[in-house]
Amino acid sequence: MSHPTRADSAPARIGAVARKEVVDLFRDRRTMLVTLVTAIAAGPVLMLLVLNLVARQVDKARELSLPVRGAEHAPALVAFLERQQVNVVPAPADFDEGIRSGDLDVVLEIDASFEADVAQGRPGTVRLAYDRSRDRARTSIAEVESLLRAFDREWGRGRLLLRGVAPEVAHPLNVEARDLATPQSSGALVLFLIAFYGLFAAVIGGMAAALDTTAGERERSSLEPLLTTPVAPLELATGKWLAVVVLNATAVVLTLAGFYLMLRFAPLPAVGIPFLFGLAEFGRFVVALVPLIALMPAILLYVGSRGRSFKEAQSNLSVLLFVVSLIPVAQMFLQRKEPAWLTWVPVSGQYALLSRALRGETLPLTEVLQSYAVPGLLTLAALLAVARLFARESVLAGR
Amino acid sequence: MIAVDDVAKAFGPRREVRAVDGVSFTAADGEITGLLGPNGAGKTTLLRVLATLMVPDSGSATVDGHDVVRDRYAVRRHIGVLSDARGLYPRLSARENIRYYGALQGLAGDALEARVDELIRALSIADIADRRAQGFSQGERMKVAIARALVHDPQTVLLDEPTNGLDIMSTRALRDLLRELRAQGKCLLFSSHVMQEVSALCQRIVILGRGRVVATGTAPELLARAGERSLEDAFVRLLGSGEGLAA
Numbered sequence: 001m002s003h004p005t006r007a008d009s010a011p012a013r014i015g016a017v018a019r020k021e022v023v024d025l026f027r028d029r030r031t032m033l034v035t036l037v038t039a040i041a042a043g044p045v046l047m048l049l050v051l052n053l054v055a056r057q058v059d060k061a062r063e064l065s066l067p068v069r070g071a072e073h074a075p076a077l078v079a080f081l082e083r084q085q086v087n088v089v090p091a092p093a094d095f096d097e098g099i100r101s102g103d104l105d106v107v108l109e110i111d112a113s114f115e116a117d118v119a120q121g122r123p124g125t126v127r128l129a130y131d132r133s134r135d136r137a138r139t140s141i142a143e144v145e146s147l148l149r150a151f152d153r154e155w156g157r158g159r160l161l162l163r164g165v166a167p168e169v170a171h172p173l174n175v176e177a178r179d180l181a182t183p184q185s186s187g188a189l190v191l192f193l194i195a196f197y198g199l200f201a202a203v204i205g206g207m208a209a210a211l212d213t214t215a216g217e218r219e220r221s222s223l224e225p226l227l228t229t230p231v232a233p234l235e236l237a238t239g240k241w242l243a244v245v246v247l248n249a250t251a252v253v254l255t256l257a258g259f260y261l262m263l264r265f266a267p268l269p270a271v272g273i274p275f276l277f278g279l280a281e282f283g284r285f286v287v288a289l290v291p292l293i294a295l296m297p298a299i300l301l302y303v304g305s306r307g308r309s310f311k312e313a314q315s316n317l318s319v320l321l322f323v324v325s326l327i328p329v330a331q332m333f334l335q336r337k338e339p340a341w342l343t344w345v346p347v348s349g350q351y352a353l354l355s356r357a358l359r360g361e362t363l364p365l366t367e368v369l370q371s372y373a374v375p376g377l378l379t380l381a382a383l384l385a386v387a388r389l390f391a392r393e394s395v396l397a398g399r
Numbered sequence: 400m401i402a403v404d405d406v407a408k409a410f411g412p413r414r415e416v417r418a419v420d421g422v423s424f425t426a427a428d429g430e431i432t433g434l435l436g437p438n439g440a441g442k443t444t445l446l447r448v449l450a451t452l453m454v455p456d457s458g459s460a461t462v463d464g465h466d467v468v469r470d471r472y473a474v475r476r477h478i479g480v481l482s483d484a485r486g487l488y489p490r491l492s493a494r495e496n497i498r499y500y501g502a503l504q505g506l507a508g509d510a511l512e513a514r515v516d517e518l519i520r521a522l523s524i525a526d527i528a529d530r531r532a533q534g535f536s537q538g539e540r541m542k543v544a545i546a547r548a549l550v551h552d553p554q555t556v557l558l559d560e561p562t563n564g565l566d567i568m569s570t571r572a573l574r575d576l577l578r579e580l581r582a583q584g585k586c587l588l589f590s591s592h593v594m595q596e597v598s599a600l601c602q603r604i605v606i607l608g609r610g611r612v613v614a615t616g617t618a619p620e621l622l623a624r625a626g627e628r629s630l631e632d633a634f635v636r637l638l639g640s641g642e643g644l645a646a
Contacts, residue, residue: 008505016502020491027490222486225547228450229503230475393453 013231017239022246025209031247034208039201039251044258047193064143067091070110074124077110080151099129105137106130106144194259194277195354196328198252198285199347202292203324205251206244206300207317213240214304215313224396233390237301237383244297252289256282277358284357287368288350291375295346298382305389327351343370346378400586401426401449401555406458407610408444414456418444420610421458426588426603428554431581433601434590435634440607442590443483446559449588450480462555476504479548481558485540487532493543494519494528497550504551518546522576538569545576555586562596574600594630608638 025031069091071078078088091107098104111117111125118124126148130141157167217223226236263277303320307313328351343349349371353363389395408419419441426432434442447453449460451471459466465473487496494515501511519528522542527535532543541561548556558577562570577587577600591597597604598618606613606621614621614637618630625633 012505012507013503016499020488020495020499020502023495024488024490217486220486220489221484222488224452224482224484225480225486225500225544226503227452228475228478228480228482229500230472230505231503232472396447396452 008230010232010235013235014239014242017231017236018242018246021213021240021243025212025243025247028208028212031208031212035205035247035251036254038204039254039258044197044255044262047197047259048262050193063087064140065089066106066108066144067095067104068108068110069095070112070114073110073112073114074126076155077126077151080154081147084147084150086147095129099131102131102134102136105134105140108144108148192328195351195358196325197255198259198289198354199292199328199351200325201252201255202248202289202350203296203347204321205255205293206248206297207321209244209247210297210300210304211310211313211317213244214301215307215310218395219310223390227390227395232387234383234387236390237386241297241301241383241386244301245294248293248297252286252293256285281357284363285354287363288353288357288371291346291372291379292350295375295379295382298379298386301386302382302389305386305395343367344374346375349374400428400464401432401460401462401588403445403449403460404458406445406448406455406460408441408448408453408455417610419448419455422607422610422612423458424605424612424615426586428586429581429584430602431577431587431589431600433597433604434588434607435592435594435597435604436590436607436613437592437638439609440592441610442592442607443559445607446480446482446557446588446590450478450482450557451475476551477554479551479553479556481541481544481548481556481561483559483563485544487535487540487543487547489533490531492529492531493524493535493539493546496532496543497546500547501550506551514550514552515546518549522546523572537564538566538572541565541569541573545573549580553585556580556588558587558589560590560592562591562593594634598630606634606637613637613639 065087095107109127114124410416625636627633
């Protein structure tokens with residue numbers, strides 16, 4: 001046998017590991033299925049459902065149908081409501097039950113003595129019945145309340161005019177509001193979902209792959225022979241990391257492409273929330289997510305290598321991912337303005353940048369660089385830790 | 400050429416399990432050296448030390464003059480290891496499995512492809528070369544694992560219980576291959592708990608018991624030393640009891 005020539009170097013070995021792992025992972029049906037399902041189904045499909053829900057609520061607000069009891073006691077009020085496109089219908093006898101069961105959102109009851117009270121100069125009484133804990137009912141409730149306030153104002157204004165008093169006398173305060181929401185910054189829930197699932201794809205996209213290439217390698221007892229080749233632990237860790245990064249990036253790009261295609265081409269219901277997810281947002285998302293696309297595979301490899309079995313590694317990873325996915329949720333509920341140092345924190349920083357991208361802002365370079373710093377260092381630390389695990393003798397005992 | 404000098408390796412929280420306890424021997428080029436011993440005698444641990452997977456607690460070992468601790472990467476270029484763990488990558492074909500190890504050993508391009516083809520021919524696995532390893536039989540898996548271990552044409556070959564789980568035909572094919580490697584002047588170290596295996600193949604035999612070398616020599620020398628007629632009886636006599644004798 002001829003003696004083979006050697007053209008070997010660390011980058012060549014890292015490349016060999018990465019190429020082999022990518023081929024191996026793309027052939028793994030389980031890994032590909034999990035990756036594709038999380039990328040396509042979880043994000044864009046879920047958002048389609050949410051958009052439809054929002055659309056239904058918007059429609060509902062537009063064609064408000066209001067059950068009224070005792071309409072005959074206040075014909076002027078009923079006429080006002082009907083002028084405002086409200087469909088006034090007689091209320092059923094047991095409307096309390098209807099509200100509790102969710103069939104009715106809000107019911108207006110006009111007091112029997114309304115006309116008599118008004119004739120004697122006393123305020124006429126109307127009662128609203130509703131269940132404010134119901135999300136779906138909230139728009140209807142707010143609509144009816146504001147209509148009643150409007151009627152109250154109009155009526156009072158008319159009375160003042162009749163008495164020769166300028167209406168301004170009774171309204172010394174003039175409130176002018178300027179809504180600074182850009183078209184994109186309204187529809188917070190939909191925006192949150194896009195940011196969350198973009199983040200989610202970057203966090204979870206490499207999970208199946210990382211598990212297969214660490215715990216799976218041990219379970220197939222292919223790690224021991226591998227460690228008798230000239231590949232150094234850090235080269236092995238780096239090669240595997242590159243392969244998982246490729247998969248993770250694929251998952252992120254597919255998720256974002258899903259959002260882009262859906263918002264652009266799917267027959268979306270008219271939600272009245274004009275927001276954008278165009279190519280510019282696509283690009284900004286990728287820029288914001290790069291540190292996570294790199295960091296998460298390194299962490300997943302570390303956790304995956306630590307587990308004594310596939311099962312153990314899997315459950316450890318689930319805990320980790322649960323904690324990570326809670327961060328943006330907590331951040332959304334945190335209503336106050338985010339402190340500046342948050343850009344440095346992995347996941348939080350990325351979420352903040354994603355939110356800005358969705359509000360139609362360009363990403364400031366300094367903040368982008370800040371958001372890269374800590375994940376970059378952590379990626380390096382995690383890779384060194386994985387290499388240390390591969391160098392330990394006990395790594396052989398795990399099979 | 401392998402030289403092992405007083406190697407010891409213990410496990411456990413207080414190092415109370417002395418798997419290898421002061422072992423010395425040499426294995427020469429152009430010879431098959433058999434490492435014979437019952438289960439738990441320390442064969443696998445010793446081979447793992449030589450394969451640079453484990454660092455000995457004391458003593459030293461060299462392969463072709465390279466220290467297994469200080470020059471571990473040089474050692475890895477000189478050895479081919481068929482470990483107890485045969486793990487192939489089930490989603491890669493036989494050819495891809497072999498090619499991967501070749502790339503890690505620093506082969507590339509035409510040289511790599513030529514070497515992989517050469518091994519596929521030598522081991523007569525052309526019919527399964529481009530099938531995924533998923534459904535391979537024990538014998539097919541062993542052949543691919545051997546091809547993988549030999550891809551860089553190593554001077555020294557370590558084999559841990561290579562005939563485990565093989566049928567007669569595969570065992571014979573393996574023996575023929577090992578003899579051929581010996582004829583090429585390679586140094587082969589072969590562990591087994593099966594005496595027939597060792598006596599059929601090995602020029603020199605090192606008998607291990609409880610982590611120590613009990614006896615070394617050629618088969619006739621060992622028979623003479625024990626004063627027995629069969630190698631099996633000699634084995635039992637030399638170990639001092641019938642402990643853990645598996646075959």
